[in-house]
């Protein structure tokens with residue numbers, strides 16, 4: 133584990149705890165044990181706290197910190213590495229792990245530009261290992277149904293839609309204050325919806341153009357590089373040349389006591405239908421004196437992640453946020469233990485062809501993130517209103533500023 137922060141505690145920790153009790157099993161692999169053997173982080177403080185907690189159930193693992201932590205972790209005999217460092221620190225650890233021939237799972241957003249993505253995909257290919265990214269929304273039962281309805285042609289031809297994901301102020305002001313300078317909430321959370329859109333309504337369409345704007349002044353100064361909220365628009369072109377446009381609004385300055393904590397809503401409109409979904413208003417509304425809305429949520433999403441007393445008496449923590457981590461380890465188990473050694477290349481090929489999480493299928497999302505960040509950087513430099521054209525005559529990603537006919541090429545290859 134590289135990075136041992138909030139998302140480790142939310143999803144990786146419950147996965148490792150559960151798999152320690154019950155190994156992964158399929159008829160072809162037999163039982164596969166998975167154990168956390170080492171964690172590398174900036175200071176090691178949280179790891180030490182976890183290891184000292186008498187209630188912690190992961191057993192002993194190495195707590196590595198400082199400049200040599202990642203090389204030490206890679207030399208410690210690990211087979212797979214999960215990268216859950218801040219957004220702009222994924223590439224280095226992932227590159228080191230793939231170079232050491234480890235299977236790698238990276239938190240979203242995988243990386244922030246296409247040349248880093250090309251680099252990691254080529255490295256994974258050369259070293260015969262998996263390189264995957266976590267997009268848990270694809271495992272949400274509602275989104276699985278959306279995907280099913282689209283593939284089965286019940287919902288036909290998406291035309292447009294909106295998504296909004298609003299995080300509370302405590303994220304930008306407390307949780308992420310160490311690394312927030314120069315960052316934006318679009319990269320942090322719009323990617324959830326970018327992948328949902330790209331995976332669910334693709335792969336036959338092509339990305340056409342990206343624009344973005346946002347607001348500053350709460351997290352940082354009004355003219356600085358740190359963004360409070362971002363409004364992103366992405367336009368795709370269907371094979372029949374009709375366009376589809378999506379607006380994705382994100383923020384990390386919503387009041388801490390707003391009922392949602394994380395507010396997530398989407399609407400997608402098709403030729404023959406409309407899909408409306410709310411991530412937390414799924415029917416449960418809870419009030420507990422002095423405990424909601426902060427410690428307990430008013431409208432909780434227990435499908436993502438929840439702690440339960442199962443009807444059969446067992447305590448558990450589960451949900452699609454954890455299931456998506458387990459899937460990665462199942463894929464690694466299948467590659468390494470799913471049949472004879474001489475058929476490993478075929479098993480690797482099969483797992484790489486899963487476009488929901490393979491890094492090679494993350495091109496459009498990374499392209500949009502790269503374009504959005506370049507547009508926001510231009511705005512912070514005093515030139516708002518740029519647009520990035522995808523796969524035009526000028527190159528893969530060409531940024532056009534208002535009043536300047538000559539684009540800046542962000543990526544020359546084809547996206």
Ligand SMILES: NC(=O)c1ccc[n+]([C@@H]2O[C@H](COP(=O)([O-])OP(=O)(O)OC[C@H]3O[C@@H](n4cnc5c(N)ncnc54)[C@H](O)[C@@H]3O)[C@@H](O)[C@H]2O)c1
Nearest residue numbers: 135136137138139140172173174175216217218219239240
């Ligand atoms: N899937 C989701 O819904 C979800 C939710 C939250 C965060 N995330 C993603 O997870 C990642 C981490 O977010 P978080 O909320 O856990 O952040 P966090 O700030 O709580 O934790 C970051 C961790 O990375 C470590 N770290 C920082 N720089 C490092 C370095 N150079 N080398 C090694 N370790 C380093 C820190 O010590 C800390 O343990 C981000 O990419 C974020 O986008 C995903």
